[in-house]
Amino acid sequence: MSVNAPGRAKIDAKTLRTDAWWLQPAITAAVLLSFIVYATWRAFEDKFYFVNELNPGGKVDLISPFYSPCLASHCVSGSSMLGQPIGSWWTLSPALLILVFPLGFRFTCYYYRKAYFRSFWLSPPACAVAEPHTKYTGETRFPLLVNNLHRYFFYIGLVFNALLTIDAFIAFRGVQGGFHMSVGTVVLLLNATFLWLYSLSCHSCRHAMGGRLNHFSKHPVRYRMWTWISRLNTHHPKFAWISLIGVALADYYVRCISAGTFTDILFF
């Protein structure tokens, strides 16, 4: 049944909205699609994800966030911060081993759910605009039931944030040692920062910090943390977009240096 179910006011139009309600979902779909296409290409490319002294344009060690930690045996030398526990049987791109986790975090994210349900599934495309589906069960069955496990992806996401932060700090070391700063270091640092902001502003984080309590007055510290996270939480969609585009740009920057497209600019 639809918005024209029996007994309701007979109006043929699926919506009477006069504004450009389709614009927002269209932009969302375009950006998300672009990201998916780019990320898929890069995940399978299996090269140009690491910069070290072998790269003519490399000034500092840089690893693409898509490939860190690099766990397979055929990872580029020096890119495996956590070793290569996977072994040699894995012959596909090492990015595929790890990307499922950050993607899972984003797929189950309360904000991205809104974004993709509206723009891809059109359920609904915009408020008070009829959706095309004849049946709807929401997140009550598999696979969408998995969205209820968002918190686990959040915990794993924190591990990745920590690793990418370490990557950024490693980058400051420079390929010849010492302490250096280049556009590459700044890119990795910014990327890690936005990922932290995105993770910490997450609804599951807000719940864990204090949202689950019923007596804030008995937990002043957690109440303060909850208040702080709540403030961040109102910007969650913004951080979701910035960190998404940011991670792609960071990867692309590393790729360009690694592929020799241009040279990293060293500040000192």
Place this chain on the structure above:
Amino acid sequence: MSQIERHTYDVVVIGAGGAGLRAAIEARAQGKSVAILSKSLFGKAHTVMAEGGIAAAMGNVNNNDNWQVHFRDTMRGGKFLNNYRMAELHAKEAPQRVWELETYGALFDRTKDGKISQRNFGGHEYPRLAHVGDRTGLELIRTLQQKIVSLQQDDYITTGDYESHIKVFAEFAVTDLLLDESAGQPRVAGCFGYYRETGDFAVFQAPAVILATGGIGKSFKVTSNSWEYTGDGHSLAIRAGSTLINMEFVQFHPTGMVWPPSVKGILVTESVRGDGGVLRNSEGRRFMFDYIPDVFKKQYATTEAEADRWYTDPDNNKRPPELLPRDEVARAINTEVKAGRGTPHGGVFLDVSTRLTAEQIQTKLPSMYHQFKELAGVDITKEPMEVGPTCHYVMGGVEVEADTQAATGVLGLYAAGEVGGGLHGSNRLGGNSLSDLLVFGRRAGEAASTYVDAAGAAAQITDDAIARAQAHALAPFDGDGSENPYTIHSDLQQTMNDLVGIIRNGTELRDALDRLESFKSRVRNVTVTGGRVFNPGWHLALDLQSLLLVSECLARSALAREESRGGHTRDDFPAMDPQWRQVNLICRMTDKQVNVSKQAVPTVPNELLSLFDVTELDKYFTGAELAGVTGGAH
């Protein structure tokens, strides 16, 4: 007649605002089956618009407060015309009624030690109003609504039917009370009305009917009241043979919005002043200092410096005159505007932005902030509001017995809340209406139940009576086509606003009565088109009859009372007269004509009078009345 739906209940409550719902809860608690007839949807009653709070001397913020102080403030505010017994019961029982709400799930704002917070309000000596921001009425109605639902859930568990003991008939309007007049004094047998949604009629047979229909504000053009306030209960009572008391006293709230025209009259809560808002005229003068009447000189600050200190040190300073009772402030604003010191849109400035920060304003007065932002494009955290008087409340109502709320003249009829008269005397204090609803709603529910126990089942309602009620309700469809209900309503509102408004005089009141006479014949010719299904034209045509009846009571009483007191100001009799304090005006119908007669105000017993300073009582009472009173104990 067989097609008319019929119901039988122990108690029928007409009106689903605070008083009606509280009465229903009580009657249900006494084991009675209850029908709640609501003119609107459940939970939309006018109570929802109350903003400031519920007055109850809990002493949570200032522990000097107690029922005696509340009683004194109420009597003072009403200029000692109040029914002293109601004022006493009200002051004593209000705290218990408020605490009870918490057990229903209400969430009031809290003090630091976790009790219910209380705020300052006009005429209240101490912070006394339990509140939730500036949406206390919403909290009250929702709490009571949810309590009803909770009782229905209990009934569902025991009987399998949610509506086995309490049923809410939403969007049902009552047009007639049905009486049993077989044995001397008329007794309630039930009532007749129609579903707004379908236009179908229904008859309720019940030995007891509680009127909780609210007020009459829609007889005025500029009003803070919603469309429901058409005096239905007043009209039902007087037509059934009961009496109305104090109908000349109408409260004009000092602060309603004045601009833009389409929102003129919408309430600006008194909390704005309670929380630090000040009134200024177009010259920038804080004019309220010029309007402190002698009777209040002792309680209010006379300089701006002292008034300003009071906000932070209320124990050692007197309160600012912005917090005088509403009648005083409304008259002062009216005078300023008439003297040419008003704002461009005919009001005065009310400014809270200078004392509170933007954040405080948004926490304490969120609805006001949004109301001005969205309806007038004014940011009250930065600029002053423009405000002026608006018809807000009728102190007059059905004359009731204080302890039981039993209406005079008709057995089994009760009235609670705004439709009941007496508690507030000539002027109601802010916050006293919500407590009124709770205290007397409960009492009415209890007394009606006791009455039903004694009286037994209602008398059978005859087909003849139903036919008459039906003919009455359908009459507007058979008019001669000459009158449109909307036009008459608008003309009536204009007349009442112009001639029976905040400042009155004999000439204008007589003119008003002449015009009301002409409206009567116009209403007889009113014609509605369309069918019976949700037809607002028809609904208004029926409401007009009530509006006209209460308007006439109002104008006749106003003409009769030759003095100025509280919500009744005569510029031809500008003084308050102790002789008139001893008089209540009673409005009744005899031979289909409205009559007003005098009746003695009940004598206040000495133990209550002695709560006051004799020098204060001197200003209100005659020397003879005070002989033997030894006041000043406090």
Place this chain on the structure above:
Amino acid sequence: MGYTSKFRVWRGDDTDGGLVDFEVEVNEGEVVLDIVHRLQATEAPDLAVRWNCKAGKCGSCSAEVNGRPRLMCMTRMSTFSQDEVVTVTPLRAFPVIKDLVTDVSFNYQKAREIPSFAPPVGVEPGDYRMQQVDVQRSQEFRKCIECFLCQNTCHVIRDHEENKEAFAGPRYFIRLAELDMHPLDVKDRRRGAQEEHGLGMCNITKCCTDVCPEHIHITDNAIIPMKERVADVKYDPLKRILLKITSRDD
């Protein structure tokens, strides 16, 4: 300052109906409800519209204005250009009764299905003690004026009549959240929210929040926190073990 506006109002009942064109005077500061009232007073005396306070406090005059769920009393005419056609229809998720009036009884049925406040045993009236920080979350939800715009706009029932039985809707999710976060309520409402009231059907597309005239953060502050609380007891094995060891809260 006045001008003539083109108004299209849906008129009809549950069997048939359609948009009817009107040309009507508009004055400064007016809202859509003023214009509907003018139509009643002049051209269409039996035009059905539900309204009460005309101040955005009662939530009666819900309708759809140019396709968007709104309170007519809070929709200023100045938000439209003078030559724009303003289309007013009844709420489209509920059965229509007549013209702009719909049958919203669905919401009252759902209200009955939510278990009421469960007071603490042995605490007398007057002895309730609650801190402001502990009540303020629930207070946000108690701002609800029951205009049912959120219920109307939620696609779960707007586009799927058959879901009405299993789905309580945003208004009742905030009621559940209000009670579950109430510092003194003694009932656990988490499993019920998912299993009986259909919380899992919500895909958090946030239209309820978008249309709320009280600006209640329905999704972020009620629905998502409730989904997280549900996850605590239903979907999170680690948390369940943890909850077995410690008490639920405090």
